[in-house]
Amino acid sequence: MTMTMSEPATAPDASTPAGMLEGDLVRRARHGDLKAYDELVKRYQQRIYATIYHMTSNHEDANDLAQESFIKAYSALKSFKGGSTFYTWLYRIAVNKTINFLKQRKNKYHLSLNDIDFNAEHDPDLMALISDKTPLRDVGLSELQKKLNEALLKLSEPHRMVVVLHDVQGQSHDEIAEVMGCNIGTVRSRLFYARQQLQGHLAEYIKPT
């Protein structure tokens, strides 16, 4: 199971929450329909969880923050004006909540990493990395995962967020700018700087180009 950015599949039956459009679900949820909100949670839970997890590198923290983000979004639903999509608005809540949490946590973190799924061993890019042509040949996936997460945690929260949203979650610069409330130029410069930093931290695992 990968957590990439993809449009949620819609069921053909529009009379059930699963078949409804996002706008209809939001309207119903705003009037207290918890079944509609349950459907919204189901649609976005994996992406919200994944983003928070990649930011915190801690499963329990990601679980708590993801739940709190959805609960806060429900309580603030009346203030949702529809200027952006519900998903972007929800994402913004989750991102702000996570950044605030990380600021309070500062450097006192401990890793609680999820397992790497079976598909990783069939990912050609990863396999290309862990080949005898790279310095990674003696490194196992789990060790690499640990080093990668530690390197990410060395970045500042805004820089880490940009890398996670763009390089891990696959969001566009426009989407990231909207979620983080900054302009595209800032997103690009943060991304460049964050990659440079990461490259420095992971130099021994990356084959020079």
Add this chain to the structure above:
Amino acid sequence: MNESENNFSELKRLLRLKRHEVPPPGYFNDFSAEIIARIRAGQSAAGGNLAGRLQDQAPWLVSFLRIFEARPGVIGAFATSLCLLLLFGVVVAEYSDSAPQTILTTASSSQPLASSAVVADASAFAPGSEGGIAISTNASLQPVVTLFGQPNAASLFQTAGFTTSGN
């Protein structure tokens, strides 16, 4: 930008590993149910206490009260301004009570307009008074005087006098 993308191609490839970090199997099965349960619990708790009802019915008041949370300076400033407002109200009230007396005092010493201004009973209409037209309302309630000069304690009324004098 393409050049920089190429410079980071190895890093991007490495970052793909993050996409394969997944929570335990079945983790999302009950995720939404837990959230809905927490929302329901919050609603029932909010409905049962005053704060919750206030939040529903007067969110502006709740947000106003939140301004004072853990801010002794703001609380002190607000209390001081309330006291000052109260004091100002008392002073203004006392001033407005004493104002008619001032007029009365002034009226007794000035002629001819003031002498007619303090007239509060029927005798004020006596012909022959001098100078101008004055209208006076007495702020205090006075007992009704009957035709035979007996005070009628049962009813009080506020008197007003209209005086024509002079030409």
